Amino acid sequence: MEHEFFFTQPYLSTGGERDSRQGVTISLHECGRGDGWTATFAWLDAVQGFRYTEGLKFAGKTRQTMTEATNETSGGVRVRFAPSPTGYLHVGGARTALFNWLFVRRQGGTFILRIEDTDVERNKPELVEGILEGLKWLGVDWDEGPFYQSQRTALYREAAKKCLANGSAFLCYCPAEKYAGGDHAEEGSEGGKVRRVVRCSCRDGKPSTPGAKPAMRFKVPLGGTTKFFDAVFGESEFSNDELEDFVLLRSGKGEEEFGQSMYQLGVVVDDIDMRITHVIRGADHISNTPKQVLLYRALGAEAPVFAHLPLILGADKKRLSKRHGATDVNMYRTEGFLPEAFRNFLALLGWAPGGDEEFLRTKDLLEKFTLEGVSRTNGVFDRPKLEWFNTQYLQKLPIEELVPYVQAELKRSGLWKQEWAAGAGHEWFSRTVDLLRPRVRLLPDFSSWSRAFFSDEFTIDPAAKEKFWKDAKVPELLAKLADALAALAEWNHDACDHASRAVAEASGVKAGLLINATRVAIVGQAVAPPLFDTMVALGQERVVRRLRQAVASFAA
RNA sequence: GGCGCCAUGGUGCAACGGUUAGCACAUCGCCCUUUCAAGGCGGUAAUACGGGUUCGAUUCCCGUUGGCGCUACCA
Secondary structure (H helix, E strand, C coil): CCCCCCCCCHHHCCCCEEEEECCEEEEEECCCCCCCCCCEEEECCCCCCCCCCCCCCCCCCCCCCHHHHHHHHHCCCEEEECCCCCCCCEHHHHHHHHHHHHHHHHCCCEEEEEECCCCCCCCCCCHHHHHHHHHHHHCCCCCEEEEEHHHCHHHHHHHHHHHHHCCCEEEECCCHHHCCCCCCCCCCCCCCCCCCCCCCHHHHCCCCCCCCCCEEEECCCCCCEEEEEECCCEEEEEEHHHCCCCEEEEECCCCCCEEEECHHHHHHHHHHHCCCCEEEEEHHHHHHHHHHHHHHHHCCCCCCEEEEECCEECCCCCECCHHHCCCEHHHHHHHCCCHHHHHHHHHCCCECCCCCCCCCCHHHHHHHCCHHHECCCCEECCHHHHHHHHHHHHHHCCHHHHHHHHHHHHHHHCCCCHHHCCHHHHHHHHHHHHHHHHHCCCHHHHCCCCHHHHCCCCCCCHHHHHHHCCCCCHHHHHHHHHHHHHCCCCCCHHHHHHHHHHHHHHHCCCHHHHHHHHHHHHHCCCCCCCHHHHHHHHCHHHHHHHHHHHHHHHHC
């Protein structure tokens, strides 16, 4: 029996609340934002999947998530991923998107995609496509959007005017350069760089530069603190005196009264408008959160639940950037990683399931993901482990799931033959992929390293020759083997095996010598699957032909 | 500089007051073997430092150090 609960954001209201639907009563006590987040939940049984009965305390560092307790029963969870088209989809953004996705898909909520393109200067519209592609490759799908902030200007201006009207914003006439960019040395400070918290005279209605076009700033309260609850980091409290009077609306140019909205305003207005219940984003936004909470308050809206994710660092523990290697998700796609392997790896960066098992397919991830398991420690992007995950998926995926990826790869490299699409050809193809996969690390290996399985046009690796064709008896051995194999009536593993060993024995050499030399001749590589399986996969005609070609090459 | 966050092997995570501090990647060795992988077995390797609280701290508190984040008319 399923129960549905409709909380009007109960976790945000102060004081007790009761809700009774379908015979189930829930009461919430001391569920407030203002005072220490001591929340006591008392709900009745009869609710499936319910973890909390009563006495949940959210004070201090306690990491319980009221969030999830509420969500698991309320259903109406709405999250968003809001990239900015100033760059490609980097791994940090991908992880944020993935966590939002796992969180919301697990409980049947709504995922909204929003493009934060309010900075016309830096914005590159053509990058949006790449971001969407990256998300699709990752398997992160969305229910609403993409919405573009650049098309929602009216909404932001309206909200800004509301703030101005109710006294929580003011017009600032100071020149933009006064505070913009870099660090400002505070007058009179001793050497050090001191950031200025903007509290200019404009805030009291005394324009510093009369006649200039004003920007609109938020009027941060003097004194006091702003608190909020974070599902990952617990409760946070910031002193208002540390918050600058941040800009809401840029000053207008030409005819315009105001310019584009700034980040803080756009985010809050949209999150309110889109009825976002959980803001899951990078920890680099923690410091922005009190400002946003203040904005929610000024706009008369309740704040959502925040969940900040630890940052992803490079091997040197510095913030991940290009110099650490690929940070663009699409580069991992072109390198030939399997999306599910990448997803598995990403999910485990900053989050851990209960048990020891790390090979977690998407369905497992969906089953196990909770915000509670999210770490607070920044993590290093460990490429070797990503590669390990990829080889795991290459090996463990049901063969029918892997085949389409290999097919796409061969099409890309021009090796694909339509006869492999169905029937006996398809069976051969699947078997061959299965034979090859334990030795493959990335998808393109199927067209490079194992090219000889799919094409007669391949070259013999000089290093392999050097290693296994050194013995003077090799040409003669290969010639004999070609004859022996050509004479075989049956073509299977054991027949090839016996014939080969017989040739070696008759010639008085160790089987290994012949086997290794043969491998080089028929696949051009020193490394391949077990030889007789390889022979079966290639077929009698090709094996004999390649052996004779090799022999001929010695003569030349 | 100010404010905030974080701190378990090289890396990612476990241990949520009592464990010989566990797992995985990486690394080293052995086994398997027809090359190379895979797989199996085993080894090296961690609680940043200093004070408390406690019968007992990886775990709770304070400080130090270090790292990271924010400190824009960027997002």
